[in-house]
Amino acid sequence: MKPVTLKQIAETLGISITTVSKALKDYPDVSKKTKRLVKELAETLNYKPNAFAVTLRTKESKTIGLIIPEVVHHFFSSVIKGIIAQAEKKGYLVIILQSNESYELEKKQLDLLLSKRVDGVLISLANGTGDFKHLNDLMAQDVPLVMFDKIAKIVNCSKVIINDRKAAYTATKHLINSGCKRIAHFRGPLLPQNSIDRFLGYKEALTDNAHTYDPSLVYILEDMSFDEGTYFAGELLKDHNDVDGIFINTDLVAIGAIAEFNKRGVKVPEDISVVGFSNWFMSSVINPSLTTIDQPGYKMGKTAFKLLYKEIKTRKNNQTLTYKTVELKTDLIVRESTNLY
């Protein structure tokens, strides 16, 4: 009933634990005959090494931690999938924790992972995170850390990101090229770097192209939900009847806005063009389908793990490590919600 141990194998075979262990790992100083005997018995007994004993001894847990703001989210679940897939290839397991966009929870989860002695941590920051002591503490304890998507530029570690600013610039430029004259922007909360950068890209595209930047056209949303999309779409129509284009921080909000526009008889893209951000699966399915920026979640997950893995290895070999920031390519996906043909 209880799991099989090396000791049991050793006793039934009348040899030492040491030899059993070595036999299973193909040490050169054990005879072929003994190896065969041990391996056969291990097989029939369905022996599995106790991972905790191994970890205790070798200091390698072969487990990494992942902290994300929200699991139920197309982008993040793609990231998860990418990470798990890549981790599996290297024999790593991944423990997933949610911060629910809360700084306090994020700290707590990090503590938990630390006590579990994970070999490394992958994190995408909560919106509320403005202080980075917990991350620096982690670094100080010498546990490899790589941040992705929602990062803190200040923290000195490897990162994998997209160029939010450039992508937002492209999105806004696309609206300008489509002939839009008054372009609004729904942005995210003030803290996370993404919403800042996307806003900056929007602004830069305007001023670069002889559009005047009008702060009253920028709306700051809180939770980036469908309902916020419908609400602020209503506000926008009330405040500015001359807006003919809008760049929206996130597809979900954009979809909410489009729903509201549809409901009020405002035609997309004839009356107002809409560009989203993320390329959720959903955005290709709604009517009209949404022009958006493709954000490669799966690839980001894979890359983030690869970076972490490399860090784990270089530390293990006592090589000097350098932090890298890899920037993933984003694409503008033109669909029906903008009218550039």
Add this chain to the structure above:
Amino acid sequence: MKPVTLKQIAETLGISITTVSKALKDYPDVSKKTKRLVKELAETLNYKPNAFAVTLRTKESKTIGLIIPEVVHHFFSSVIKGIIAQAEKKGYLVIILQSNESYELEKKQLDLLLSKRVDGVLISLANGTGDFKHLNDLMAQDVPLVMFDKIAKIVNCSKVIINDRKAAYTATKHLINSGCKRIAHFRGPLLPQNSIDRFLGYKEALTDNAHTYDPSLVYILEDMSFDEGTYFAGELLKDHNDVDGIFINTDLVAIGAIAEFNKRGVKVPEDISVVGFSNWFMSSVINPSLTTIDQPGYKMGKTAFKLLYKEIKTRKNNQTLTYKTVELKTDLIVRESTNLY
């Protein structure tokens, strides 16, 4: 740099490791003064017990494994969220593995979890799984197992499910009540219990209500994708021009079908009524919005963990355990894709 251990605390305080350990766990046989000293030092040194040593000693890893067919999926990510949330409350961590709907991978992942000595495992079966030896082996090794959503009735363990048959019955009945005369069905692959039960519910609703069951109206899909939805919608229109209602196994497919209907000028619900299954977020957002069965993923996750937790506890206390199957309520969400007002 290296993590703090009991030994270090003991040495700097000039007391034994035993006393330090006891002090931290508030054993009665250590003086208040010593306790204070130990706790203070532990705090300033940021001591965290080595989880692997603890596990090795206590046989409790405080970690559970979760195997699901696919991470990037609204329903499953909701389940994940529910599980993580509940696990956190009880101090458990969860390791997530994907089977990618493959039986072979499912077996491998289970093996992995076993070697990690998780305290229990939560699983939703891959579509391809028709043999259950790996699950029975797990049970034989005395590790708690609870299955959810995609289960095997044959395996003797706790389960949390919805009544797929009843829900499908309700969905089909709703089409009948809406006045549909010829009702088709897009079903899933032959193996998983869900698609069998949903099909059975569909069939039963027909025969219970003076509709003749016509096998040619049932289409068997493979991967349940958006594209399959569009493809089979086309096939359906080609094969049967008299169909006026359809019950579809999954929202994603239903959304594909509706997109195809829209494209071909077939009006939903005027020409054909559509009912989906799952209540993805997306289904409230498309046009027309989709009538569907709400499948409570988050709650299912919470319930599954609770069941597992209870099993872990009763085994620990050597109490006799009985397997429970809890059935979660589903609701019919009536929206625009059916015309019952």
Add this chain to the structure above:
DNA sequence: CGATTTAACGAAAACGTTTTCGATATCTAA
């Protein structure tokens, strides 16, 4: 044949805890 290499194995320490069981030292009661 003696010396040396090689092959095969095992003892033991270590990883960091938890917990049982004794060992002191102090205190109380008679």
Add this chain to the structure above:
DNA sequence: TTAGATATCGAAAACGTTTTCGTTAAATCG
């Protein structure tokens, strides 16, 4: 004053591995 109770501590074993370093016996060599 002394027997017993009580308070406080620590030694040591155990959990299941991995790995270093010996040890022995057989094989090889000159």
